Amino acid sequence: MKRSLRYGALVAIAALLLVALTATVVLTQDQPTILLGSALSLSGSKVREGTLYKQAYDFTVDYINSHGGVKVGDTVYNLAIKYYDDESSPTKSATLVEKLITQDKVNFLLGPYSSGITIPDSAIAEKYQIPMIEGGGASETIFSRGFKYIFGTLAPAGGYFEPVFQLITDPKMAATFKPLPSKVALLYADDKFDTSVAEGTRKLVKEKYTQFKLVVDKKYPSATTDFTTLLTEVKAAAPDIVLLAGHAEESLAFVQQAKELDVNAKVMVLTVGPPVHDFRDALGADANFIYGVPSWAASLNFTDTVLYGTTQNFVQLFEKKYNYEPDYHNASGAADVIVYKEAIEAAGSLDPKAVRDAIAKIDILTEYGPVKFKENGQIDRGSILIQIQNGRVYVIYPSEEPNPFYPMPTWSERSER
């Protein structure tokens, strides 16, 4: 009697489990989902920027899901993202991307942050022929390997400083920039992105903008906190323009120490910092008159875009959710997700190769601006010159009526204000 009771109980439990299992299977099948995957810097030295991308990706995925999803033929799909934390390490990131592809079976990949991490990650994407769209790596090295499955939405690094030269040599601005500020000091960190910026800038000065001359051309170790020696050298060379290619923390230290050592320039441009709100907060009034060269600015307003309507709509909705004004990292990340939606719908399928071809042919207007990729996968766009005036960011170039504040007042003059 006992044995058959126990046996009966086991059968009942097994039956219940089976029912429960099929029930969950049935439930999940109600939501056809396209799975995107991303290994992002959610800890480690790049966590701040990594978080910007995660928020942008999540925000855009939610918006797409609640505004009609992605239509492939007759089926409406939702988007979902699987994240892994690469701890800001390139080797770890590459391993995680492989895991996303082979174990988690993601359909497509979203990029990590920073050129240094994008390079190995994109090699994995290429190996498995899964498209990756990234918005956080601008170095041309990413796109110079003949890969077909990597696309990037940040303007190429080498041209980052070009709008500075364009502005100064624009015939419209001749009266403002007289005499021509021709002595340039170029300082850059020794990572992939910044060395690309420096190489490109050197080339621009040598071949295209020959009125300018590099009087200082110095590399420094990444994550330097102490610029006193470099600044002493810069002061001795008395340049008109100072170009700094470095990351946010370095930019902060640089400006602060330039003030301490009374190092002045008529034009000071930083690759990272000025567009970002906590850079401006940290420096306060010292941030004024500094230029930045992001790929996008929140004050732009592209209208009739494919997803958010207008850029300002995106900016307002984003700010409402996250309590800060989005910067170009956020906008670039959002654009990456939008490109997937458009490309998948254009291809009419989830086949990686078909979607890849659709991405390569894409030509759309997003809240981030026009998105069209060159043959090598990098976006066909340049950076924008912005300047901080009265604590706010203004687009200076390209613009109908550029309104730079020139020259930058010296530190002594500023303390008298």
Next chain:
Amino acid sequence: MFTLQIAINGILLGGLYALMALGMSLIWGVMNIINIAHGAFIMLGAYVTFFLFRYLGLDPFLSIPLSMLVLFIFGFLLQRYLINWVVQATMFITLLLAFGIDILLTNGARIAFSANFYRVNPSYGGARLDLGSLTIPEVRLAAFLVALLIALLLFLLLKRTKLGRAIRATAQDLTAARLTGVKVAHIYALTFGIGVALAGAAGSLWSVLFGVHPAMGGPLTLKSFVVVIIGGLGSTTGPIVGGLILGLAEVFSSAWLGDTWKNVISFGLLVLILVIRPQGILGGTK
């Protein structure tokens, strides 16, 4: 004049490095613990000063005693109730524990305070002394003087007070110290507390000069380590000499060879000292 400016930069920087290393040197010398979480404590001191500045408007220099106090209590409790378990174990185990504490504190700070980097910028922030063609940032000069003052106070504590004698006795010979009535466990906790408080003071100064963020500790642990090795264990003036040497080495290698050589030269110096004179320039017989 250029050279003199560079030299001044180096000395001012060196003073700060010396203060950073004092705490590590004390803990290492007395307890034989290489505190590789040292940088994390510097980071915590920096955050204390930052929050006091931001929410109470307290001048960063005035906040130094407070950050030292907070860090002292924290370090004392940490040693008494956690590190004490492994003080008699092999060095590997103590390193492992310190490493774990470092990861815990760094990531805890990241979660609690976010990864944003903050600056403490008092109104006198960019003030300078202009002596002819030399520029001396006032805040750096003040930080240098404060560092020297704290080093002097530590020196007086160790040489002139009963507690100091007890600490030195514990460092010299554990058994003999016990025999003369020194409560070793208590001394260990106090020493660790003091060492960590010194890190806190360095952090407070660092926050004004270079800003605060959770990952700032790592490189600073490394720098402190180099300073301690160069200057030598077992003396209070060792870290000062080591700090000045490192400061000058960094600025001159940057000026003469280029900034990317800075780390090569600094660590090259470390290797050189370890080969030629492993006990450091002023080191004792450890």
